[in-house]
Amino acid sequence: MRISARTQYALGAMLALAGADRPVHAEWIAGSQEIPRRFCDNILLQLRRAGLIRSQRGPDGGYWLARPAGDIALADVIRVTEGVEPAARPFPAAAAPLAEIWDRLRSHEDALLSEITLADVVASGTHPSALAQQETH
């Protein structure tokens, strides 16, 4: 389970937005999440194009979530920054049974990341037990 810096930053930015109650500047996001300033711009742009956040230009502009934090899963963010994987090269027939295992792992990962929302993670910051319950249902 590879997590690129880009993805980590994107999730951080989304969590920052989830915790804010009004539009915030890229400057502030970058600062609070320790994201290199211009790289942050770059990532926010990508998130906006994907429809996860919205923005306003000019002084007193900023960014905010396009949907409530409870409606955005971690997987939604990750899919954007990691892009869609280029369909693994043709499998050596002899090792085919492994494919089933990779599939199982991928499914589990996908299920978990799809059911945890930004709101869950924000809540887990204050209620440390919140996330622990996620896996059970």
Add this chain to the structure above:
Amino acid sequence: MRISARTQYALGAMLALAGADRPVHAEWIAGSQEIPRRFCDNILLQLRRAGLIRSQRGPDGGYWLARPAGDIALADVIRVTEGVEPAARPFPAAAAPLAEIWDRLRSHEDALLSEITLADVVASGTHPSALAQQETH
């Protein structure tokens, strides 16, 4: 869950050895698993140094498993080829709750790959149901 070509090949090679009942040549392993010939050498060398396989030089030399296929987990092979991850960079404090999630995913992955052995995978080639039972105990 990233699987490099190297790891995929290494697992293929190990499965090939698990299915053989006597020492086999790198030539044959490379052929049956569609591994580039010299890259295969390279990988077998790494597996031998890690103690997973043994070898014999000269004509009629070859490779074989160092332990029974039932005693070698997929994770044993993967740890060798993927090396040990270089301890993720310091975490932006603001996104700390994510660390817990990455940990959970990694643990699950590790548990699954540690309990499936080469023998299990070989068996699943003939009994397609064999692998499906693994996750339950």
Add this chain to the structure above:
DNA sequence: TATTATTCCTACTTGTATAGTAGGAATGGT
């Protein structure tokens, strides 16, 4: 309308890892 702060966009640079290849030395059977 000029100024200024912000988002927006393309393209570039640089570092690192992956996927292999090259050339040959060492070994062991015949």
Add this chain to the structure above:
DNA sequence: ACCATTCCTACTATACAAGTAGGAATAATA
């Protein structure tokens, strides 16, 4: 002596990740 094999170091080429550069577009404010 010969030959097939494993063994070993080092090299190359490509792709991707991480981040930077330069500036255009937009919008509030004076």
